[in-house]
Amino acid sequence: MKQAGILIEMENSRVKDTSLGMITLAAGADMTLHALVLDVVNEDTRDRLAEHGIHTIVELALPDDPLIRLNPAVRARAAAFAVRQLNLDTILGLSSADGKDIIPRIAALLDAPLVMDCVDVNFETNIAKTSQYSGKVMADIALTGDLVIFGIRPNAMPPKPAPVKARTLAMDPLVSAPEISHCCPGMMERTAHRQPGGSGHHHRRGPGPEKQRQFFFDI
Amino acid sequence: MQIYVCVKHVPDSAANIHIVENVRIDDTVAFLLNPYDEHAVTEAAALKKQMPDSEIIAVCLGNADAEKTIRSAMAMGADRGLLVETDQMCDSITTARALHAAITQDGPADIILTGKESIDAEGMQTLFRVGALFDYPVVTNAASLEIKGTRALVTCELAGGRTRTFSLALPCVVGAGRGLNTPGYPTFPDVVKSRKKPVKIISMDSLNIPSGHGSAKIVALAPLVQKRQPKKIIGTPAVQAKEIIRILRHQAKVIS
Numbered sequence: 001m002k003q004a005g006i007l008i009e010m011e012n013s014r015v016k017d018t019s020l021g022m023i024t025l026a027a028g029a030d031m032t033l034h035a036l037v038l039d040v041v042n043e044d045t046r047d048r049l050a051e052h053g054i055h056t057i058v059e060l061a062l063p064d065d066p067l068i069r070l071n072p073a074v075r076a077r078a079a080a081f082a083v084r085q086l087n088l089d090t091i092l093g094l095s096s097a098d099g100k101d102i103i104p105r106i107a108a109l110l111d112a113p114l115v116m117d118c119v120d121v122n123f124e125t126n127i128a129k130t131s132q133y134s135g136k137v138m139a140d141i142a143l144t145g146d147l148v149i150f151g152i153r154p155n156a157m158p159p160k161p162a163p164v165k166a167r168t169l170a171m172d173p174l175v176s177a178p179e180i181s182h183c184c185p186g187m188m189e190r191t192a193h194r195q196p197g198g199s200g201h202h203h204r205r206g207p208g209p210e211k212q213r214q215f216f217f218d219i
Numbered sequence: 220m221q222i223y224v225c226v227k228h229v230p231d232s233a234a235n236i237h238i239v240e241n242v243r244i245d246d247t248v249a250f251l252l253n254p255y256d257e258h259a260v261t262e263a264a265a266l267k268k269q270m271p272d273s274e275i276i277a278v279c280l281g282n283a284d285a286e287k288t289i290r291s292a293m294a295m296g297a298d299r300g301l302l303v304e305t306d307q308m309c310d311s312i313t314t315a316r317a318l319h320a321a322i323t324q325d326g327p328a329d330i331i332l333t334g335k336e337s338i339d340a341e342g343m344q345t346l347f348r349v350g351a352l353f354d355y356p357v358v359t360n361a362a363s364l365e366i367k368g369t370r371a372l373v374t375c376e377l378a379g380g381r382t383r384t385f386s387l388a389l390p391c392v393v394g395a396g397r398g399l400n401t402p403g404y405p406t407f408p409d410v411v412k413s414r415k416k417p418v419k420i421i422s423m424d425s426l427n428i429p430s431g432h433g434s435a436k437i438v439a440l441a442p443l444v445q446k447r448q449p450k451k452i453i454g455t456p457a458v459q460a461k462e463i464i465r466i467l468r469h470q471a472k473v474i475s
Contacts, residue, residue, distance in 0.1 A: 070383075073356065097378030101359055104344035108351035113312060113433040116343045131443060133244065134232045134338050138443045145433020151343075155472040217385045219356040 002031040002123065005058070005083055007093035007103070008049070010039045015048045020159030022092050022152045027053035027162045029123035031090065034058050036082050038075050041168065050166035052159055057168045058082055068174075072098075073219045076105030078173040083110060085171065088147065090123065095151035103151045113143040116151035220273040220366075222263045223322050225333035225349065226292050227253040228285035232338050238440045243308065250284060252291040255334025257402040258395035262364055263332050264296030265400065269366070274298050276325065280317045282306050286418055293413035294405035300416070301325055305423035311340070312431040315348030320426040325419075328353075328390050330371065335359045335394035350392040358385050359394035 004026050009016045026033055035054040037045065049057050060078050062069040069075075079102070083091060093103040095117040107114035118128040119138075126143045128150050143149075230236065234248035252260070260277065267273040277292035279285050280303045289300035303317045322328055331353075336343040343359075350357030362382060363374040371391055374384045376398055387393075405413070452459045467474045 100343055101375075101377075104347040104359075105357070107344055108315075108347040108357075111312070111348075111351075111432050113310065113431075113435040114342075114344055115435060117341065127438060130341070132339060132341055132440075133230060133236045136236045136443055137238065137244070138441045139437050140439035142436050142438045143433060144436070145431075148433065153472060154474070155468060217383060219358070219385055219387055 002029070002090055003034065003086065003088045004029075004031040004090040004092060004123070005034045005036045005079075005086065005088040006054070007079060007091065007099070007106075008035050008037045008039075008045075009094055009096060009098060010037075010045070013040070013042060013044075015045055016094075017159055018094055018096065018154040020048065020052045021155060021157040022094060023049070023052040023054060024160045024162070025121065025152060025157040026090075026092055026123065031123060032056070034086055034088065035166075036060060036079050038062060038069075038078060046166065046168065051161050051163050053162040053164055054166050055164055057166050058086070059168060059170045061170065061172045061174075063174065067217055071217045071219065072101040072105060073217075076102050076109060077177075080106050080109040081173040081177050082171055083147070085176075090126075091147070091149040092121075093149070093151055095153050099151055103149060107149045110147055110149075112147040112149050113145050114149040114151065115141045115143060117153045118150050119153050119156045121150050121152070220266065220270050220329045221326060222266060222273055222275045223326070223328045223331045224256065224259050224263050224275060224277050224292060224297060225318050225331065225345070226256040226260065226277050226279050226288055227334070227337045227339070228279060228281040228288040229253045229337055229339040236442070238442060241439055242437050244440070250288065252288045252295075253334050253337045253339075255336060255338070255395055255397070256292070257295065257334075258397065258399045259332040259334055259393075260292045260295045260297060261400045261402045262361075262393075262395055266330075266364075266366065267296065276301060278318055278321055278325075279303070280305065280309060280314050280321075280423075286420075289418050290410075290413045290416075291405075293416045293418075294409045295402065298416060300418035301421060302418055303421050303423055303426065307423070308437070310435040311342045311345045311348055312434060313428065315345050315352060316428045316431070317423060317426060318345070318349050319352040320428055321421055322353075324421070324426070330366075330390055331355070331392045333392070333394060335361075335396050346392050346394045353390070353392070355391050356385075356387040357392040357394070358387060360396035360398075361393050362396055362398035364393060364399065 008019045034056045035049045041059045093099045115128040120129040132139045231249040237245040263275045275297040277297040277300045358373050361373045362376045365372045371387045
């Protein structure tokens with residue numbers, strides 16, 4: 001059976017509905033589904049992911065420092081680490097603003113073929129539908145390889161419950177593979193409009209202040 | 220500073236696209252420099268103004284006709300061009316390998332600029348693959364770029380008007396977004412000068428590009444016909460705003 005990793009996006013400490021729709025798309029195929037979560041997994045996250053068909057919730061611990069945790073290079077390397085560890089053969093992520101900065105990085109790191117902005121995917125044939133030529137053409141693109149990656153257009157599929165029992169698997173990519181942090185050597189923060197009370201643990205309280213801050217990432 | 224700009228020869232976005240043999244388009248339509256790559260070339264020219272010793276090299280993978288796109292880049296400021304010539308349709312894995320090989324052969328690069336995506340394949344990934352092959356840091360959708368010593372400071376646009384600023388060790392790869400600059404139209408003398416600038420033609424076969432672990436191949440193309448029906452949105456401004464968000468989210472599916 002195919003092993004699929006689904007890169008989960010969160011908003012206000014809650015799994016985005018668009019991520020749940022992506023799970024629904026994958027749940028229609030005969031695959032074991034692993035949710036790759038790069039943010040803190042709370043009870044609500046576990047429940048929502050299991051309710052929509054996730055078999056394994058992979059909690060990828062990243063440091064609280066937003067300059068590391070939100071750094072797309074670090075997030076991509078952490079996700080790529082999990083993909084290798086779990087020996088996944090299919091990866092799905094959202095073609096959202098954040099996804100466009102992370103999924104192609106994962107594809108490049110793993111040297112795997114990728115189709116972005118898919119409106120549908122046949123996981124048996126690995127053929128994805130996506131628009132091309134400024135939206136004038138719908139293309140069917142076939143991916144080949146041991147690992148294939150699909151960026152799914154947000155809202156391409158509405159979420160639909162398909163409850164299963166999910167287990168949680170914790171991974172600490174920075175401890176297991178410290179070279180991941182080499183892609184942000186300075187880890188310095190020089191912020192504009194910085195909120196008093198500064199760094200750390202923001203994701204445990206929701207992303208409010210982060211939205212108002214400007215980050216300065218070293219990569 | 221050795222500035223490489225990866226450019227793509229793409230069909231004009233205003234062209235009528237006709238599908239041939241189910242898997243390719245009629246390539247008799249007008250082709251031009253990918254609009255996002257125009258921003259990259261413009262930024263390279265701006266960097267050269269700050270550092271006059273710099274050289275800008277436009278690199279392209281494409282058929283013989285793609286030389287026109289390299290000439291366009293040279294009219295906008297590139298000093299010379301490299302055309303990796305092939306008649307094959309290449310996926311982003313092969314494209315990145317070809318660009319990497321051509322730049323390695325010609326380089327070394329101090330910075331590689333390109334558009335954040337092409338308007339034909341809309342793959343959004345070649346720059347990341349080029350960066351990975353060189354082991355250079357990569358950012359995309361750049362809205363500002365400044366070179367400070369051995370680092371590049373790049374501000375990138377995110378959704379919702381947010382930005383993130385990155386400090387990248389040079390050499391690096393930067394994907395230009397629309398907010399980076401305003402490309403200028405080349406003057407007639409610039410176009411004339413571009414005809415005299417050198418373009419090196421490199422055959423794809425001579426690069427001995429290793430095959431990847433996987434591939435992406437178009438197996439079918441179909442015209443996407445969208446019937447546009449105007450609809451009046453009525454109500455209070457709040458109701459209208461809510462309806463617009465609903466349409467963008469659930470019908471157009473452009474926001475999450």
